[in-house]
Each structure stands twice: as structure tokens, then as C-alpha cells.
Amino acid sequence: MNATTLFGLCGAALVGIGLYGLITNPEPLRKILAFNLLGSGVFLLFGVIARRGAAAGLGGDPVPQAMVITAIVVAFAATAMAIALVQRLWDETDRASIGSDSSETAEEKS
Amino acid sequence: MPAATALEATTAGGALLVLAIVLPVVGILLSFVLGGRHAGRIAALLLPASLSVACIVFLKVWQSEKSLSYVVGNWKPPLGITLRADGLSVAMMVAMAIVICLIGVFAHANFDSRAASAETRAPMVFWVMLMAISGAMNMIFLGGDLFTLYVALELLTFAAVPLVCLDGRAETLQAALRYLLFALLGSILYLVGTALLYGSYGTLDLVLMSQRVQIEPATLAAATLMTVGLFAKTALFPLHLWLPPAHAGAPAAASAVLSAVVVKGSFFLVVRLWFDAMPGLLNVAGSQLIGALGASAIICGNVVALRQRRLKLLIAYSTVAQIGYLFLMFPLAADPLHLQYGDALTGGMLQAISHATAKAAMFMAAGLVYAALGHDQISELGGISRALPMTMFAFGLGGLCLIGLPPTGGFLAKWLLLEATIATAQWWWAIVIIAGGLLTSAYIFIVLSRAMGRPSAPLILRAAVPKYQEVAALGLALLSVLLGLVALGPIDVLQVGRPEAPMAWLR
Numbered sequence: 001m002n003a004t005t006l007f008g009l010c011g012a013a014l015v016g017i018g019l020y021g022l023i024t025n026p027e028p029l030r031k032i033l034a035f036n037l038l039g040s041g042v043f044l045l046f047g048v049i050a051r052r053g054a055a056a057g058l059g060g061d062p063v064p065q066a067m068v069i070t071a072i073v074v075a076f077a078a079t080a081m082a083i084a085l086v087q088r089l090w091d092e093t094d095r096a097s098i099g100s101d102s103s104e105t106a107e108e109k110s
Numbered sequence: 111m112p113a114a115t116a117l118e119a120t121t122a123g124g125a126l127l128v129l130a131i132v133l134p135v136v137g138i139l140l141s142f143v144l145g146g147r148h149a150g151r152i153a154a155l156l157l158p159a160s161l162s163v164a165c166i167v168f169l170k171v172w173q174s175e176k177s178l179s180y181v182v183g184n185w186k187p188p189l190g191i192t193l194r195a196d197g198l199s200v201a202m203m204v205a206m207a208i209v210i211c212l213i214g215v216f217a218h219a220n221f222d223s224r225a226a227s228a229e230t231r232a233p234m235v236f237w238v239m240l241m242a243i244s245g246a247m248n249m250i251f252l253g254g255d256l257f258t259l260y261v262a263l264e265l266l267t268f269a270a271v272p273l274v275c276l277d278g279r280a281e282t283l284q285a286a287l288r289y290l291l292f293a294l295l296g297s298i299l300y301l302v303g304t305a306l307l308y309g310s311y312g313t314l315d316l317v318l319m320s321q322r323v324q325i326e327p328a329t330l331a332a333a334t335l336m337t338v339g340l341f342a343k344t345a346l347f348p349l350h351l352w353l354p355p356a357h358a359g360a361p362a363a364a365s366a367v368l369s370a371v372v373v374k375g376s377f378f379l380v381v382r383l384w385f386d387a388m389p390g391l392l393n394v395a396g397s398q399l400i401g402a403l404g405a406s407a408i409i410c411g412n413v414v415a416l417r418q419r420r421l422k423l424l425i426a427y428s429t430v431a432q433i434g435y436l437f438l439m440f441p442l443a444a445d446p447l448h449l450q451y452g453d454a455l456t457g458g459m460l461q462a463i464s465h466a467t468a469k470a471a472m473f474m475a476a477g478l479v480y481a482a483l484g485h486d487q488i489s490e491l492g493g494i495s496r497a498l499p500m501t502m503f504a505f506g507l508g509g510l511c512l513i514g515l516p517p518t519g520g521f522l523a524k525w526l527l528l529e530a531t532i533a534t535a536q537w538w539w540a541i542v543i544i545a546g547g548l549l550t551s552a553y554i555f556i557v558l559s560r561a562m563g564r565p566s567a568p569l570i571l572r573a574a575v576p577k578y579q580e581v582a583a584l585g586l587a588l589l590s591v592l593l594g595l596v597a598l599g600p601i602d603v604l605q606v607g608r609p610e611a612p613m614a615w616l617r
Contacts, residue, residue, distance in 0.1 A: 035294050042301050049309040067257050074264045085287045092280040098288045
């Protein structure tokens with residue numbers, strides 16, 4: 001197994017873990033962390049694709065590298081916005097959940 | 111590849127496409143430089159300017175019957191980025207610019223930033239985000255490669271989420287957070303697909319992609335991931351859970367933008383993906399599955415809408431149902447056995463446009479009712495149609511368009527879709543279209559009959575409603591009615607720039 005395949009498999013594993021966490025975790029903060037994990041997997045995938053496209057004496061295809069920088073910026077902005085929303089929600093309600101109303105009332109009762 | 115080389119040069123008037131994207135961005139930057147108090151005035155200048163650019167591009171494409179393109183920095187694809195305006199993009203661009211302008215007129219009453227002595231948050235955010243949505247939508251319509259479209263999609267999401275929680279109440283913050291998380295899942299799935307496609311074909315340009323694309327596992331995986339991600343952003347059943355609280359909780363003008371304009375952006379990307387980037391790749395099982403999701407959205411959305419007690423929630427669930435109609439065009443237009451390309455595609459796009467006008471009018475009307483009564487409980491609407499006749503007339507006209515009665519745009523759209531069901535011998539979709547229309551008419555009738563009934567107590571209006579807000583709502587409703595007449599005029603523009611042989615991979 002060469003390095004490219006290894007990194008590709010790492011990326012796939014990160015995507016899998018992130019996707020699982022994003023779907024199953026109920027708390028928004030954990031969802032945001034899972035989203036970042038998922039994002040890291042995708043960025044690694046871009047790196048692998050750049051490496052596979054290496055030609056003309058370059059170590060990697062520059063186009064996916066350029067795209068991954070944009071994608072990182074976008075993911076950073078998204079994370080910042082999500083955290084700002086979570087914090088504001090916490091300030092307003094002392095609770096940051098996005099569950100449906102029934103689970104909230106259950107929490108209030110307990 | 112003569113078609114590709116012809117497209118790769120910047121055409122005359124191509125710079126207008128750049129202008130369509132840059133104008134709203136200039137407005138946003140100016141709002142930050144000059145201060146939020148001027149944001150409303152800047153938007154009042156720039157949104158009509160953006161509309162006129164869209165109209166000029168529309169006329170150019172319609173008259174020359176050729177798509178416009180602009181190669182950014184003269185770097186040709188696959189390295190560079192191309193902006194292209196074909197028939198689909200110019201039609202959507204003009205329609206969305208008109209809707210955004212009229213929403214701006216309506217919102218002037220609620221978000222007038224000049225009255226306040228200091229800069230206030232809500233008006234500043236509203237106008238900046240409205241311009242951002244206008245720019246991002248233009249970028250989605252004009253973007254010529256999948257990564258530019260990804261960036262545009264993200265811009266659209268980041269502009270839409272703050273609109274949900276403009277008033278900062280806890281439940282709207284929660285709705286916004288849920289919307290953002292759904293949208294992030296959607297965009298990251300789209301990004302995975304983009305990476306896989308670049309890895310397979312070495313390009314993301316739509317035209318080059320359509321020439322190179324083949325049926326192979328990586329392509330299908332990428333296409334599936336991207337489609338599911340876009341479904342989450344478009345709120346197609348069963349990924350619609352975020353939409354009703356987000357759209358119903360926002361202020362009326364913001365709900366109108368979100369419901370009429372924003373969901374159409376990700377829908378447009380699904381169309382771009384399957385009809386432009388990968389023409390002919392959608393097989394029967396896949397297109398039937400998309401159609402089945404659309405049909406479930408129509409039935410579920412309408413049935414749940416019938417059971418709502420609040421007017422804004424009813425309209426939001428009606429959006430869920432109407433989004434379903436948009437996806438019915440996939441089994442009808444992408445059927446490889448029949449190659450019925452034109453009519454169903456036109457019907458689907460027309461449905462997107464007529465839903466945008468009608469739904470914006472209905473959300474505005476609901477907002478005016480809420481402002482006048484202080485609530486929007488459907489059971490206590492009695493007498494409102496006497497107090498606000500113009501508003502309820504606009505609501506009714508919008509409803510007619512959603513039901514699909516002639517001569518509205520909704521009628522023409524559903525007629526084209528019905529025709530396509532017969533032409534491609536897929537009668538089961540016809541049942542869904544007709545049943546959906548019946549269910550829609552049921553809830554529109556419930557609201558209108560309540561509104562025209564007698565009030566239980568003498569009706570006291572809490573606030574006077576500005577006339578021009580009512581006129582804006584009525585204007586949009588009339589547009590949705592008159593859209594049915596485009597059959598006589600510029601409807602052929604939608605076919606400009608369509609590939610003549612959609613089955614490139616068969617050759």
C-alpha cells in the first residue's frame with residue numbers, strides 16, 4: 001500500500017466518523033465538531049487527489065490544492081457562525097439544544 | 111469538440127455577467143463602509159440596478175438565441191472559471207431579481223434604517239443579507255463550474271441563516287441553528303462529490319464535464335452524494351424538517367425571501383448537475399426515486415399544511431409540498447427511453463418561478479395579517495378580508511397559482527408536467543399532481559372562508575398597514591397570475607443553450 005492510498009483511506013475513515021457523529025449526536029456543539037472532522041476528511045481527500053494528479057515535475061496537481069484552501073475558509077466561516085448561534089442560544093435559554101419540543105419539556109420536568 | 115471551443119471565448123456582453131455578481135457585493139461593502147443606517151438606501155439603489163442588468167442579459171440571450179459567456183481573467187477551463195448565461199439562468203435570474211426587488215419594497219416598512227438615530231442590528235443585517243442573497247443567486251445561475259457553484263451555495267446559506275433569526279428569539283435561534291446544521295451537512299456532501307468528480311475527470315467545468323462523463327462507480331457515488339446534499343438544502347422530503355420552523359418564525363419579508371428565493375438556489379444546482387454536467391446519466395430507477403420523493407413531499411406537505419392552526423406555518427408546509435412539484439420534472443424530463451427533454455424541463459422551471467412569486471405574495475399577506483391582528487391563528491381570521499381586502503385578494507391569487515387554476519403560472523407549469531406524464535406514459539405522476547392540487551385547494555379554501563366569515567367579536571386592528579406593502583404583495587400575486595401568459599411570449603428562452611444531443615456518452 002503506498003502513501004496515497006493510505007491517506008485516501010484515512011480521509012475516508014474521517015468522513016465516515018464525522019458523518020456518523022453529525023447524524024447521531026444530539027448536542028449542537030458535538031455536531032459542529034463532527035462537521036469539522038468530516039471536513040478534515042474531505043480536505044485530506046482533496047490532498048490525495050492532488051497527489052494522484054502529480055505531473056510535469058510538480059509534486060501535486062495545484063488545482064485541488066487551490067480548491068481546498070477555499071473550502072477550508074468556507075468551513076471555518078461556517079463553524080464560526082454555528083458557534084455564534086450556539087452561544088447566543090445558550091445566552092437566551094441557558095440550554096443549547098436543537099431537539100424537538102417534546103424532548104425539551106421532558107428536560108424541564110426532570 | 112467545436113461546441114466547447116465556441117463556448118470558451120468571452121462573448122460580447124459577457125462583462126454584464128460579472129456586473130450581475132459584483133453589483134450586490136459592492137452594495138454590501140458600501141453598507142459596511144458608510145454604516146448600517148445607509149444600508150436600506152444602498153439596497154434601494156443596487157437591487158433595481160441588479161434587476162436591470164438581469165433584464166438586459168435576458169433580452170440579449172432571448173434575441174440572439176445564444177448563451178453569453180465570460181472567461182474570468184481569460185484563463186480558459188479546465189484551469190480557469192467561466193460564467194455562462196443560458197436560457198435557464200437568464201429566466202431564473204430575472205424572475206428572482208423581480209421577486210427580490212418587490213420584497214425590498216415590502217420590507218421598507220419593517221426595516222427602515224433611516225428613522226433610527228443609531229445603527230440598529232436588524233435593518234442592517236436584513237438589507238446586507240438581501241443583497242448577499244441577490245449576488246449569491248446570480249452566481250448560482252451564472253457559475254460555469256461545480257466548485258464556483260459550491261462557493262455560491264455556501265454564500266447563499268450564510269446569507270439565509272441570519273435572516274431566520276433576525277428578531278433573536280430563542281425559538282428562531284434554534285430554527286436557524288437547525289437550518290445551518292442541515293445546510294452544512296448538505297454542503298460537505300456536495301464538496302465530497304466535487305472532489306470525486308475532479309479526481310475522475312480532471313475538470314469541474316460543466317461543459318467539459320458533460321463531454322467526459324461516463325457511467326462508473328466513482329461518478330455515480332459523487333452524483334448521489336451531491337444530490338442528497340442538495341436535497342437537504344432544498345428541504346425535499348424527508349429532509350424538510352428544518353424548513354417549517356425556520357420559514358414560519360422569521361419576519362414576513364425574510365420568510366418571503368427564504369421561501370421564494372433561497373430554496374430555488376439549491377434546486378437549480380440539482381438541475382445543473384443532472385441536465386448539464388451529467389446529461390443522460392440519470393437512469394430510470396434514480397429518476398423514479400427522485401420523483402417518488404417529490405410525490406411524498408407533495409402529499410405529506412399538503413396533508414400537514416391542512417392540519418396547521420397558524421397561517422405562517424400553513425404557508426411554510428405548503429412550500430414543502432410545492433418543492434415536491436419541482437422534483438417531479440426529473441422522472442419526466444430525464445427519462446432516457448423517451449428523451450422528452452423540453453416540456454417537462456420548462457414546466458419544472460416555470461413551477462419554480464411561479465412558486466417564487468406566489469409564495470412571496472402569500473408570506474407578505476400573512477405578515478400583514480399578523481401585523482394587523484397581532485396573531486395569525488387561522489380560526490380567528492374572521493372579518494380580516496373586509497379590513498384588509500387587498501391583502502386577502504393577494505393571498506387568494508397566490509393560492510390560485512399554487513392550486514394551478516388557469517391562467518396562472520402554476521396552471522401552465524402543472525399543465526406542462528401533466529402533458530409530459532402522458533407523453534412519457536407515466537400516469538402515476540399525473541395522479542399525484544392532481545391530488546396535490548385538490549389538497550392545496552382545500553387549505554386555501556379553509557383560510558379564505560375563515561377570512562371572509564364574520565368575526566366573533568368586532569375586529570380591532572392593532573396597527574394600520576401601509577398601502578404600499580399591500581401593493582407589493584398584490585403586485586407579486588398578479589405576476590404569478592400573469593405568468594401563465596408567458597406561453598405566448600418568451601417561454602422558448604428556457605431552451606436556449608440546451609445541448610442538442612443530451613446523450614453525449616452514448617455516441
